[in-house]
Amino acid sequence: MQAFGLMLAPVLICLLSLGGAEGSCPTELGLDWKENDGFCYWYSPFKTSWTQASPACGVIHPNASLASVHNLLENAWIMETFQQMDMWLGLNDVAEEGQFVWTDGSPVDFTYWAAEQPDNYHDQDCAHMPDEVEPATGQWDDELCSEERNFLCKVAATP
Ligand SMILES: [Ca+2]
Ligand SMILES: [Ca+2]
Known part of the structure; x- marks a missing residue:
């Protein structure tokens, strides 16, 4: 019995260290978050207005916002992963016309209009x-914020 335990220990240590290296996505509510490059993304299976979708991400997870996109690789990953479906992103100029900001507060360092x-x-x-x-x-x-669409939430993966 003791020998069996000793054999198992390295396997367990290996599994634990693998889990730590990957980063993990929220498990609350059992939602299917997809991980990419340190962030987790969740595509809503239902449609709602952008105005409703924005706070909805925060309800699904307290640190989540509508997705921001910061480079072409991230954009391509989203497109491929969620099969080119229509989705709200966090970018908006609600507060001031022509001044686009991300709802997660990250810089607008990339756009792909x-x-x-x-x-x-x-x-x-x-x-x-x-x-x-x-x-x-x-x-x-850019679209009317009252239009109903699916939406994409994003949150940092837990290291
Ligand atoms: Ca506008
Ligand atoms: Ca437009």
Whole structure:
């Protein structure tokens, strides 16, 4: 029995250290967060307005916000992982027209607008990654915040 325990110990230590290195996503509510490069992302299976979606991320997890995107690789990963579906992102110019900010407070160090966007058509203030562009490019469009769409939440993975 003791010999069996000794054999198992290195395996357990190995598993524990692997878990620590990967970083982990929230397990509360049993939601299917997808991990990428130190962050976790959750795609809503239902549609709602951007105005409702923004606080909804904070309800799902206290540190989560609508997703911010900071480089082309991250944008491509989101597009591929969530199968080019339409989704709200955190980028918006609700507070001041033309001044886009992320709801998570991170810097706007990367944007990936589609051609001729953002156009503020009928006072659009909320960014989404649309699926209607063929072929889908993952480029963004500003849209009315009252439109109902799926949305993407993001939170830092636990180290
Ligand atoms: Ca606008
Ligand atoms: Ca637009």
